[in-house]
Amino acid sequence: MLAMPKPISRADVAHVARLARLRLTDDELDQFTPQLAAVLAHAADVEALDVTGVIPTAHPLPLRNVVRVDVVRPSIDRAAVLAAAPNVQDGQFRVPSILAEES
Secondary structure (H helix, E strand, O other), X not given: OOOOOOOOOHHHHHHHHHHOOOOOOHHXXXXXXXXXXXXXXXXXXXXOOOOOOOOOOOOOOOOOOOOOOOOOOOOOOHHHHHHHOOOEEOOEXXXXXXXXXXX
């Protein structure tokens, strides 16, 4: 028999939010605490199932991607595209950095 999971507290949700770098309001903490507790309770129910003899699968049905053949076709002229770009460096588009850390 599995041990009962420790109930999740509002402080636990706040801690997880901080780890995920999420800023939650008090109302959001009040809303998400029972929701996360329900998700964890469901996960505990699934974990408690007897799956002896069940073959591990990612999907119950066989799947196959249907893709078109990768064929090179004529496209827009590279020089024309770069000429129309607002900022080009070494033959490539130059864009502002989006990965800078917030201070």
